[in-house]
Every structure is written in C-alpha cells, then in structure tokens.
Amino acid sequence: MPEFRQNFITNEWVIVAPERAKRPDQFAKDREKKPKRLEHDASCPFCPGNEDKTPPATLTFGEGKNWQLRVVPNKFAAVNTALLPTRRSVGKFLSADGFGIAEVIVENPLHNEMLSTMPVKVVRDVLAAYKNRYAAISKNEHVDLITIFKNHGEKAGTSLEHPHSQIIATPIIPPHVRYLMQRALLYHDTYGVCPYCVMLEEELAQKDRIVFEGEYFIVFCHFASRTPFETRIVPRRHYSRFDGITDGELDELAVILRMMLRKLYVGLNDPDYNFMISSSPISEGDLHYDHWRLVIVPKLTTLAGFEIGSGIFINIMPPEDCAKFLREVNAD
C-alpha cells in the first residue's frame, strides 16, 4: 500500500510505493562491477608524476614524490577566488561575481582503488584532510557555506576515474540551506531541543531503519528517505560544524564510512553514488539547533517530471527494507 511520509525536519513529503518495488538485490543485478583499471594512468592529472598538471597543493600527506594524499585547487572550478561577491542589479534581477574556493582531494596515489577498497587508514586520511581544509578555508572572510562532497561514477556527475572528493566554499547561503536551518530553529524555539537529536533518538527507538550503532555515530536510512538506500551517518554528540569532530570520532567515522561504501560495493555491485557533508554556515559558529551529518545517496533511480514539478519523491524501496539489506551485507 503506498504511503505518504513526511520528513521530520523539512516537512517535505515522499511517497513510499513498495508495489513498484524491486527486491533490494535486483538493484545489484542490473549492473556489473566496473572493470578493474590500471594502477597508474600516465594521462591522469591526479596520478603520481603528473603533479605539475594541477595547481600547487594546499595540503599534502606523505613526503615529496611519495605523497599519500594531495589537496589541490580545482583547475576547472565553477568559482573563482579572485572575485568578490558584491551583489549587483541586472534590471530587476540580482547577480554577484562568482567568488568561491574549490579544491580537489586526491585520496590516494593509486588510480584504480576506491574508498571502499582501500585500507581504513586511507579513509581516515581523507576525513582528516576534509577537517584540515574545512578549518583553513573557513578562515577566509568571504566564505560562509562549505560543502564537502564526493561524486563516484558517471551517473553521480564525475568523469575523472582517479579517486577524489571535492570541497566548494561559497559566500552565499542559499534558500535550500536556510530553509532547513529555519525549520530546525523553529523546532528548537518550540521544544528546546535540536530536531536532529530528536530524529536520531526516534530512529533508535523505532530501530528498523538503523543500519549500525557505533560509539560515536549512528547509521540509518531515515523514515522519509527520498531514494532507495539513501543513508545518513550522524554523530550522537550534538554539534553543528564538521570541524568540531574529535580524533576519536574521526577514527570511528573512517571505519563506518568505509564499511558503508563497502556494503554498497559488495551488495549492490559498485553503484555510482554521491555523498555530502552538511555543516552549519561559518558566520554563525556552533548552533544549538543544527547538527552536521554525512548523507550517502546511491544513484539507482532517475529524477522524473513528477519529482521536478511537485518536489514529491516517489521511493520504490521502503527504507526499512534498505536498512535490513545493508545490515545483512557482509562487507568484511
């Protein structure tokens, strides 16, 4: 029976329509694992030996030619550090020069590995690089929103195979983000607690959408998930900015993120996916009503006209079934 479900934070509705569902493993059957590529590609700008094909690194782990991870400014960035975001009228419309900071985290020297197939130490380094660059970039006086994300595979919007993630910092808080924050603020005004903390407690109480309970992090497919296997990794501790993460939390997040990506790789045959870290705007410090989170969205379905027009997503796979499947996939 189809069911409308409301997102606890945004009040956005999704339709969970299991009549149209595939079994979880059918999402895997539609696809073969991508062929194994070579360890090194001489034409890849992120492979060792081609360091001069990128702008100078803003952060390097490892020594000289034996680097283990590099962060470099994005050569083909959609934003530009040389501009200023002053608003300007174009008739009745509004624009601003495209100031922003865009960096690429080259996760590893190997061209053909992925976060899901690399040792935990590599994932730990990647997360530490996120924190390091987040903290450094947040010192720029014009930066307000910092988005950390990864596009894995063509359907997720990348054509570069070498494992990498990205950071884009903008001077602008878009309505998409402000709307979420205002909903959370009103909830806090009303109930005196962070709605993300409440959502986490409620998911823990209902239990059937929980994928994993760590010491510091909970993994779940939330009640009103918009797409199959959409998964959140949320810290138990309340804090709103990603760079507040402790060393112990980084250790556990590395293990959990690798495990979740590995479950997708093994259980769904290496699907394309995006993940994003949502964190509070820089100008507002640590907020009592906001709560950072990492969201993984596998690209298994297509956005169609109904979703674009109405904003209501049709999810053919109940999050309870997704969580059960993910719990049971052996990712060792």
Added chain:
Amino acid sequence: MPEFRQNFITNEWVIVAPERAKRPDQFAKDREKKPKRLEHDASCPFCPGNEDKTPPATLTFGEGKNWQLRVVPNKFAAVNTALLPTRRSVGKFLSADGFGIAEVIVENPLHNEMLSTMPVKVVRDVLAAYKNRYAAISKNEHVDLITIFKNHGEKAGTSLEHPHSQIIATPIIPPHVRYLMQRALLYHDTYGVCPYCVMLEEELAQKDRIVFEGEYFIVFCHFASRTPFETRIVPRRHYSRFDGITDGELDELAVILRMMLRKLYVGLNDPDYNFMISSSPISEGDLHYDHWRLVIVPKLTTLAGFEIGSGIFINIMPPEDCAKFLREVNAD
C-alpha cells in the same frame, strides 16, 4: 567569469560558469538520434490492439479501434484512489495513506512517433486531453495538487517507448510548492502585482533570453536557469490555473510546444527531457499572485554532490547562449 544569479521568484542562487562551457552544439555531438523503431509493437500495452492491457480509458479521442488518443489509469501507479489521506503518527513521525490519482495520456496510436515529429493536431489533442482531465480530476474532493508531466527517454525516467505523458493528483501541497507560492504572495503583498508577470516583462525588456514571442505565450530561458536549455513557456495573460486556458491559447500552445520540442530534436539530436505544467492548488481557485507555466528541462547534465548538498546548481551554459541557439535552430 563565473557569476551567481538569483532566481527572481525563489531567491535560489545558481552559478553560471561559462569557463566550463561547451559550445551549444557540442551537447548534440555527444549523442546520436535514437534509431527509428517500428510503428507498432505487439508487446506494448499502449499500442492499438492491446487496449485490454490497460484499465478502461477515462477519455478517448476517436472512435472504437480507430482511437487517436487514450487516457488510462496508470496500472503501476505510486498512488491509489481507494485510500484516504488521513494523517497518522508513527512515533514522532507523520504519514498518510497514499491516496492519489495517476493517469497516462497515450498521445497517439503510433509507437514510434514523438510530439516533436507528429502533426500540430496531435499536440493540440494532447493539450486538450490535459485540460479535460485536469478539470475532471480537480472535482475529486480529496485532490489538491495536479501535476502534468512528460518523461521522454531513459535519462528522464521512462522505460516505455510509446509516446505518453502523465497526470498525478495528490491530496498534499508539499513545502516545495508552498514555498514558491509564499514567495509569490509576499511579492504581491509588497508590490501589488504578480511576480511571474513582472519576471515576464523583465525578460521581454532584456530580450536576450527570449526564444519566441507569440500572441498568447512567451518562450524564454530565464535569467537564473539551473540547467542548459531549461525553457519556460508562459502565458502573457495572468491566470494561475492551467484549466483556464482558452481555445485560442490551446491552438497557439500546440504550435509553440511542438516547435520547441522539435528544436531540441533537431538542434540537440533528440535529447531526453522532462516537461512539467505547474498550476495552482485546486482548493485555492484562481490566484492573483500565481501564474501557471510549462517548463521544459532537457537532461544534458548530471546532478552531482554539490547541487544535492547546497541546492546551488552550476550551469555551464549561460541562458543567453541557449536562447540564441534555440532561436536559430530551424525546426520546420
């Protein structure tokens, strides 16, 4: 130089980043036109002779076996007319049974034609069927939002080849739609005019994003377009509900919609696309601050982590260039 641009209605920002741009015709070069299929497919539920594979039609144009267009309930609907949308608590979360009406408009008996390759009369019939079903469905006491849309091609979310569009009616106004309406209402409260009318006038005054000026409709790629070749067809006359369209307007809309889809077919080699008709909620009648519109979104780029996380779209093709290209494509 990259530029932030703000959507006049939603205040949402996009980054127009022409440094990363392809030339418009390169979007065509990436793709070949789909191979011509057979006129009739015995296994297609929408082809003549298979009328018993769909539920009984709610509207038919033409006589008996010589039907020209059929509207049928969607056999695999994500919503169900037998339910009621009463809200129900699931712990702290909210759900409702999935009431809704979902119909498919089978646009033509021919399996292998498209709106862009069929005569204007067929497109006129399709639009008349939209109006007829919109008006009929709006009489259902539980219906509030009616979304008319078309998914053309796999990347747009359809696997059925036979030319068809869809209507989904829901009892719920989602925040996505309400937010747009509230922005428009506040604008009207402030300036005493419909913001969509103002946007139309401003686009006409700036001129370089106008694709076509008809007697009743204007076609343009708006200032803050999120994706390349996103195109709006908007009535000059102010009214907020699609079913207020007159016969003369229907005549012109058929010519214009076919022309625009033909320009995509010819100029960009038959890209996958969605189009959606956005129209006011049923329960609120005709609104002085809302304005229906038809939006065409070709699927030429991929939603990536930055867009999902921040809500800021990066558009690599300035709408001025898209409008110029579309003006110049010969679609005769």
